[in-house]
Amino acid sequence: MTFKLGLTGSIGMGKSTTAKMFADLGCAVWDADAAVHRMYSKDGAAVAPMGGAFPDAIVDGEVSRGVLKEIISQDANALKTIESIVHPLVAQDRNDFLAETKAEIAVLDIPLLFENGAEAMFDAVACVSVSPDIQRQRVLARGTMSEAQFESILSKQMPIADKIAKSDYVIETDTLEHAQQQVRSVIEDIKQGLKNA
Ligand SMILES: CC(C)(COP(=O)(O)OP(=O)(O)OC[C@H]1O[C@@H](n2cnc3c(N)ncnc32)[C@H](O)[C@@H]1O)[C@@H](O)C(=O)NCCC(=O)NCCS
Numbered sequence: 625m626t627f628k629l630g631l632t633g634s635i636g637m638g639k640s641t642t643a644k645m646f647a648d649l650g651c652a653v654w655d656a657d658a659a660v661h662r663m664y665s666k667d668g669a670a671v672a673p674m675g676g677a678f679p680d681a682i683v684d685g686e687v688s689r690g691v692l693k694e695i696i697s698q699d700a701n702a703l704k705t706i707e708s709i710v711h712p713l714v715a716q717d718r719n720d721f722l723a724e725t726k727a728e729i730a731v732l733d734i735p736l737l738f739e740n741g742a743e744a745m746f747d748a749v750a751c752v753s754v755s756p757d758i759q760r761q762r763v764l765a766r767g768t769m770s771e772a773q774f775e776s777i778l779s780k781q782m783p784i785a786d787k788i789a790k791s792d793y794v795i796e797t798d799t800l801e802h803a804q805q806q807v808r809s810v811i812e813d814i815k816q817g818l819k820n821a
């Protein structure tokens with residue numbers, strides 16, 4: 625049996641970086657944002673349905689994230705429509721991964737894990753966390769979102785304190801070394817639990 629660890633946190637708090645640390649230590653990793661990237665690219669499963677709802681968002685046969693962000697900032701209902709198209713496809717991709725993996729520990733990196741009430745499907749949930757100031761700095765430093773786009777996405781997410789309260793593990797992502805240490809302890813703790821089960 626594979627142990628299913630959900631990995632979540634607020635935007636830009638270090639989910640992908642932390643997921644890679646789990647992968648480097650032998651865990652199988654599935655990433656919801658990466659699944660969306662595959663679906664938005666040429667021949668991806670979301671291109672046709674997204675084109676039906678937002679024809680302008682299809683550029684060169686792909687879903688353009690730049691155009692989508694413009695649409696989202698002008699239309700209060702757009703994100704809900706996008707989610708209704710994308711989330712069932714993401715759930716299917718996740719279930720396919722879980723059906724195939726043989727790993728002892730599978731880590732599923734899911735930004736909206738608690739927002740979508742998915743916690744019941746995991747054996748445990750780990751939440752990454754860093755101060756709001758560092759979070760903002762890191763997201764804006766990427767240069768892919770304006771301050772307004774960042775605020776708008778943030779306002780749609782559950783407050784980080786609530787995510788932490790619902791999680792079994794918290795991983796502080798203040799430095800890479802500190803996060804790596806905590807990832808090692810989480811894995812040890814899970815393996816200890818599996819041994820005693
Ligand atoms: C809003 C979009 C265009 C922004 O694209 P961009 O390349 O700038 O960012 P990226 O996809 O890497 O997402 C960055 C972060 O934004 C947050 N975020 C993304 N979508 C959402 C959402 N629907 N609600 C709340 N937060 C979200 C997450 O923390 C995510 O990790 C894109 O995220 C999107 O199409 N989102 C809708 C699909 C979705 O809900 N994805 C979330 C994982 S299933």
Ligand SMILES: Nc1ncnc2c1ncn2[C@@H]1O[C@H](COP(=O)(O)OP(=O)(O)OP(=O)(O)O)[C@@H](O)[C@H]1O
Nearest residue numbers: 634635636637638639640641762797798799800803
């Ligand atoms: N432990 C850490 N120490 C220092 N910097 C970190 C750490 N973890 C992540 N970062 C930095 O923070 C930024 C955001 O990290 P990452 O992309 O992993 O976050 P994310 O939660 O996956 O983001 P998003 O929600 O946008 O998908 C990156 O620039 C990354 O290098």
